[in-house]
């Protein structure tokens with residue numbers, strides 16, 4: 090792109106430097122041209138956050154996946170970006186290396202008291218000991234016995250073979266000075282000399298579409314790096330069900346899916362070890378969460394029956410295996426801990442999100458909603474928790490929508506209707522399509538402007554009573570009636586961008602699935618809207634939709650907006666908590682057992698609830714649309 | 723596209739008693755007042771109106787209007803379902819009377835969602851439309867095992883069978899069920915129609931189904947086409 094735009098950099102002292110740069114160059118390149126120093130510790134590969142900037146003025150460029158991974162949803166929301174990844178798309182002012190609130194391991198959501206903060210007890214202990222080698226042939230002993238005597242505390246279970254193989258050298262290498270590593274009092278490693286400072290763990294959230302993970306120092310709790318990217322299984326089926334269908338009754342396909350995800354995780358391990366100068370052998374614990382299907386595939390368990398009624402998982406209890414069993418290239422006896430599962434479509438990711446949001450500790454009803462292709466709803470308080478799956482389908486990701494697209498540059502994400510229609514796009518670029526948040530916003534505004542009615546009907550009566558400019562946008566085209574959001578001349582693709590009646594119907598199904606999940610749990614638990622203290626939006630999509638519009642179209646219940654909060658990737662956070670604390674990991678097990686699963690399909694009230702949930706309001710009136718013949722005589 | 727209109731049955735006055743008026747029933751079915759529909763149909767039966775006439779002149783106009791609107795996307799699932807409920811209330815009263823008059827259905831249709839799948843909203847709309855079209859319909863519900871299909875097909879000497887599937891994982895059971903019907907030696911006795919959001923004409927061809935319906939209206943069209951095609955008669 091040849092067009093030039095102006096960027097102004099502001100440094101910590103308030104000094105400003107500006108220059109014109111070509112649209113599309115990265116911020117870090119622009120800064121380097123100005124001889125401004127932006128530290129890029131990872132070499133500008135989006136693998137750390139040293140080069141972060143904050144956009145102060147001008148259009149916020151769309152976040153890249155690495156922005157999301159490194160900075161997290163809250164920071165991204167506030168305008169933080171990685172300068173090595175983000176491209177200049179319009180005039181703007183940015184702050185260099187702004188202070189970032191080190192979120193650390195804050196627990197999400199409201200009503201959390203200090204004493205619910207968790208303690209560091211990862212279960213991994215490293216102890217430097219001085220062991221004597223066996224000296225006297227008459228005194229029956231062994232290398233390992235001498236090491237355990239030196240350790241001086243009782244240990245559980247057998248010593249793994251890898252440790253035995255190392256023991257003869259280790260005990261003799263540094264005059265008996267050696268470090269013993271245990272996990273919950275089981276010996277998992279011995280090393281010569283003092284390595285007690287090196288004690289690391291990783292947490293992963295493996296989603297159908299993307300994977301995010303982090304490397305954490307188990308001694309200090311500090312997050313050393315975060316990693317992430319697209320789930321490489323996606324080539325074998327974008328959505329969850331097609332992924333299962335691919336592996337259905339086909340062990341070879343299952344192996345393929347499994348090796349893809351393993352290679353990806355092993356790649357991340359290598360990457361974080363290299364970047365942080367640590368040895369993979371010093372990673373002793375991993376916590377992995379994901380939906381039931383991802384969980385099963387990772388473990389090489391056939392997910393076929395997860396995809397068929399009654400959608401039962403093979404295992405729900407927490408699974409703990411060694412790295413060597415899991416085929417992960419960290420310490421071979423590292424413990425790979427999978428959090429427990431609630432049901433076929435309420436997986437370990439949901440359990441982790443509950444852990445992080447502390448719903449189980451609140452005195453008032455709180456609700457967590459993960460808005461996604463296969464969404465979930467959890468509702469409850471201390472003492473009672475219920476969950477269900479809410480299968481919205483991909484409409485909110487822009488799929489099955491005529492001009493739909495994912496949230497990328499040029500996607501309409503905000504719509505205003507006031508005499509005429511104004512759209513805001515991601516990155517401020519000319520519109521090329523509409524993303525999920527735009528779709529929700531558009532529907533809300535169309536509803537308000539009476540372009541559609543609460544039943545979802547796009548007006549086809551000539552738009553009587555509407556402003557002229559709005560009227561002109563209701564058009565009958567090849568795909569039936571549609572409403573033009575952006576006229577061709579203002580778009581980036583030479584054709585009108587519009588929503589069809591069919592698009593509105595798809596949105597209704599999608600939002601109806603989510604809302605009916607919420608309504609069903611409300612019904613089963615006897616919870617009125619007024620009883621809900623907080624509704625938390627978790628997961629990637631939740632961060633971008635307007636809460637006001639979501640309420641207006643009843644994707645969410647009619648709550649005061651201040652009761653609705655974004656909590657970002659709560660699942661990843663929950664995984665980290667379980668990594669750092671065995672207490673938390675145990676809590677996840679109790680939680681999973683306590684969460685009652687409500688199966689919508691078999692509930693006799695479902696249809697009635699769904700019918701209420703697909704409309705854009707609380708009540709539909711039954712009214713004849715045409716006047717049938719008036720009574721004769 | 724033209725707006726669907728209420729099609730008033732021609733000459734209905736001649737088939738109704740003096741001063742009789744259907745318009746309230748048309749509207750009741752249209753807006754889905756099932757209790758009113760039930761009462762009105764009872765009244766019509768008590769008055770001695772021919773059940774066939776009640777169906778054609780009284781119940782169909784309102785239903786067909788909504789069916790057309792559903793196809794045109796003017797109304798959506800909620801409206802369609804309440805109309806279907808009202809229609810069912812009427813049909814429940816009329817069906818036994820038609821049978822007593824020895825009126826033959828245009829075909830025996832067995833419908834169900836295949837094994838592993840619990841989705842039935844679309845399927846139930848298809849079912850009511852087929853029933854209106856004159857098929858004697860048996861709906862086996864959801865998560866139906868191939869054996870159950872086979873058993874019912876045999877028992878009812880079905881002419882047509884329809885499989886709905888909404889999941890990428892369960893469309894496979896449309897194929898399995900067809901294979902099982904083949905193995906049971908019934909393939910030439912029944913025509914097979916499939917549907918559901920992830921299905922396509924190509925998929926129908928691939929698994930050897932006789933027809934595919936994109937939506938409920940297509941389902942009826944296909945069913946009518948297939949019923950006219952030759953099949954091995956039931957022994």
Ligand code: B12
Pocket residue numbers: 328330331399400434462463464478479480481482483484595598599602688689690691695699799840841842843844845847848884885886887888889890891915916917918919920934935936937938939940941
């Ligand atoms: C409503 C719904 C449900 C309801 C079903 C209630 C019920 N009794 O049917 C509930 C909430 C229970 C449900 C559950 C599940 N669902 Co669901 N559900 C949907 C949803 C939102 C709408 C489906 C629907 O009713 N459409 C409306 C009807 C009218 O359309 P239709 O069925 O296609 O029918 C028309 C035509 O296809 C045709 N037709 C239909 N059948 C037949 C048959 C014949 C013979 C013919 C000729 C024609 C025909 O005519 C109909 C009328 O025009 C879709 C998402 C979406 N946005 O579409 C997901 C969806 C179908 N579900 C999905 C999934 C995965 C599930 C679950 C298995 C898992 C989950 N994530 O929760 C669970 C089951 C687990 C459990 N324990 O319950 C997926 C399937 C994905 C895939 N590629 O396979 C979808 C697409 C959502 C997604 N995640 O992407 N679901």
